[in-house]
Amino acid sequence: xxxxxxxxxxxxxxxxxxxxxxxxxxxxxxxxxxxxxxxxxxxxxxxxxxxxxxxxxxxxxxxxxxxxxxxxxxxxxxxxxxxxxxxxxxxxxxxxxxxxxxxxxxxxxxxxxxxxxxxxxxxxxxxxxxxxxxxxxxxxxxxxxxxxxxxxxxxxxxxxx
Amino acid sequence: xxxxxxxxxxxxxxxxxxxxxxxxxxxxxxxxxxxxxxxxxxxxxxxxxxxxxxxxxxxxxxxxxxxxxxxxxxxxxxxxxxxxxxxxxxxxxxxxxxxxxxxxxxxxxxxxxxxxxxxxxxxxxxxxxxxxxxxxxxxxxxxxxxxxxxxxxxxxxxxxx
DNA sequence: TTGCACTTTAGAAAGTTTCTCATTACGTTC
DNA sequence: GAACGTAATGAGAAACTTTCTAAAGTGCAA
Numbered sequence: 618x619x620x621x622x623x624x625x626x627x628x629x630x631x632x633x634x635x636x637x638x639x640x641x642x643x644x645x646x647x648x649x650x651x652x653x654x655x656x657x658x659x660x661x662x663x664x665x666x667x668x669x670x671x672x673x674x675x676x677x678x679x680x681x682x683x684x685x686x687x688x689x690x691x692x693x694x695x696x697x698x699x700x701x702x703x704x705x706x707x708x709x710x711x712x713x714x715x716x717x718x719x720x721x722x723x724x725x726x727x728x729x730x731x732x733x734x735x736x737x738x739x740x741x742x743x744x745x746x747x748x749x750x751x752x753x754x755x756x757x758x759x760x761x762x763x764x765x766x767x768x769x770x771x772x773x774x775x776x777x778x
Numbered sequence: 779x780x781x782x783x784x785x786x787x788x789x790x791x792x793x794x795x796x797x798x799x800x801x802x803x804x805x806x807x808x809x810x811x812x813x814x815x816x817x818x819x820x821x822x823x824x825x826x827x828x829x830x831x832x833x834x835x836x837x838x839x840x841x842x843x844x845x846x847x848x849x850x851x852x853x854x855x856x857x858x859x860x861x862x863x864x865x866x867x868x869x870x871x872x873x874x875x876x877x878x879x880x881x882x883x884x885x886x887x888x889x890x891x892x893x894x895x896x897x898x899x900x901x902x903x904x905x906x907x908x909x910x911x912x913x914x915x916x917x918x919x920x921x922x923x924x925x926x927x928x929x930x931x932x933x934x935x936x937x938x939x
Numbered sequence: 940t941t942g943c944a945c946t947t948t949a950g951a952a953a954g955t956t957t958c959t960c961a962t963t964a965c966g967t968t969c
Numbered sequence: 970g971a972a973c974g975t976a977a978t979g980a981g982a983a984a985c986t987t988t989c990t991a992a993a994g995t996g997c998a999a
Contacts, residue, residue, distance in 0.1 A: 645965050645976060666955080681979045686956070688977095702863040705987070706955060719910045730909040737922065748891040749880045751927025760919040761898065766912025806945060806996050827986080842948045847987070866956070867986060 631711070632658035635697050642695040652676055653688045663701055663708040663718075663727045703727065703760065717759035723768035730761065792872070793819035796858050803856040813837055814849045824862055824869040824879075824888040864888065864921065878920035884929035891922065 632655045639654070640646055656672055657664070664672075670685050689709050692698035699710040703720050708727065717730045735756040737745070745752055764772060793816045800815070801807055817833050818825070825833075831846050850870050853859035860871040864881050869888065878891040896917040898906070906913055925933060 647965070647977065649978070679979070681981090682955095683957080683980090684978060702865070704863070705868075707866075719906065719913050719915075721913075722916070728910045728913075730905055732905070741920075741922070744891055744893070745880065745922060749889050749922075749926070751930060752880050752882075752889075752922070753925045753930040754880075754922050755883070755924040756922075758921040758923060759902075760921075761902070761906060761910075761913070761915050761917075762919060763916040764914045765910065769912060769914040808946065808996070810947070840948075842950095843986095844949090844988080845947060848946075 634658075635692070635711070638695055638697055639691065642691075644691055644695070649677060649680055649684050650688050650691075653685060654692075657689075657692075657698075657709065658711050660711060661729060663710050665706040665708055667706065669709070701727065717761065719761040719763070719765070721765035721768055722762055723764050723772070726765050728765075730759075732759075795819075796853070796872070799856055799858055800852065803852075805852055805856070810838060810841055810845050811849050811852075814846060815853075818850075818853075818859075818870065819872050821872060822890060824871050826867040826869055828867065830870070862888065878922065880922040880924070880926070882926035882929055883923055884925050884933070887926050889926075891920075893920075 635654045635658050636646060636651060639650065644650075652673055653669065657669060662668075666682070666685050666689065669689075670680070670682055673680055673685070689698060692711075693700065697711070697713060699713070701708040701710050701718060703718075704725070710729075712729055715732045715735045717732050719728045719730055720726075735758070737754045737757045741757060742754065745754060763769075796815045796819050797807060797812060800811065805811075813834055814830065818830060823829075827843070827846050827850065830850075831841070831843055834841060834846070850859060853872075854861065858872070858874060860874070862869040862871050862879060864879075865886070871890075873890055876893045876896050878893050880889045880891055881887075896919070898915045898918045902918065903915065906915060924930075
């Protein structure tokens with residue numbers, strides 16, 4: 618949830634890893650892709666395509682919107698990026714470790730919640746067996762909805778007055 | 779998951795309930811709202827606004843798209859409808875009992891999975907305390923991703939050949 | 940029955956995502 | 970190191986989803 622700015626070294630490490638994986642997947646390394654990955658790789662804010670595009674504009678004023686989508690699609694196809702839908706626009710997530718999300722319904726902030734695994738629990742499998750017979754579960758995605766620390770504090774103060 | 783057609787009696791019962799609640803919430807009963815509720819109240823397919831609009835067109839050829847959104851917003855404000863985001867378009871859900879969803883990643887079908895409660899488990903609260911300190915959880919939403927019975931069968935047969 | 944406030948309609952507009960196609964350029968091959 | 974084939978980019982159009990506006994219509998309380 619906290620938007621701690623990763624050190625340049627961290628950015629480079631994850632970005633380099635992603636670029637290597639992209640190349641290994643048979644994709645070409647272009648300047649645009651490198652820039653997108655550099656901005657996206659360690660971004661924990663779950664940016665939209667628009668937000669990434671805006672951030673890249675100063676560096677690549679002539680870049681097309683389609684290139685942002687193309688690259689994010691390529692990253693997703695290579696398993697290097699996930700998609701999160703909690704509003705009109707899709708949000709992209711470079712975190713490929715198992716995790717869930719917290720969503721603040723007041724300010725819209727999104728955070729990661731590490732999880733040991735996305736596999737369904739035995740209890741969930743049992744319920745699924747009844748509710749959707751024959752369904753084969755691959756992963757369970759959880760969204761914790763509520764109020765982030767700052768908004769929860771604001772709500773408490775509002776209730777006091 | 780199965781799209782069992784509810785009997786006319788079931789449709790009327792839930793629709794009547796919804797319309798009564800709408801009126802109780804201080805909203806006016808119009809012919810359009812009645813038609814939308816009649817089509818939506820017992821629909822377990824999680825339709826998009828477009829799908830509802832298409833279904834209503836034969837009956838109300840002059841109805842506006844905005845009316846569908848207005849009515850669904852009104853239902854949501856009255857707590858009679860929920861929203862589900864698993865693709866570009868929002869999907870609407872008349873089921874107001876605690877439940878999660880299964881989503882078939884092959885065909886896109888969506889189903890309900892009844893749950894005793896949407897409150898977070900103690901284990902989840904503990905993890906959240908570490909990952910997002912101060913976050914106040916209101917509800918946990920789960921999406922079970924995988925393959926529905928029909929698509930899972932098709933995948934098995936494909937693997938055999 | 941009247942009148943007010945809420946609804947509806949039609950279309951424009953805003954926002955998101957995909958597509959087309961001509962041009963560019965990565966990366967392999969020679 | 971040059972040439973080539975293929976993949977990627979750019980620009981804009983287009984498709985799709987959702988919201989907004991203004992004028993006309995209508996439910997319902999008084």
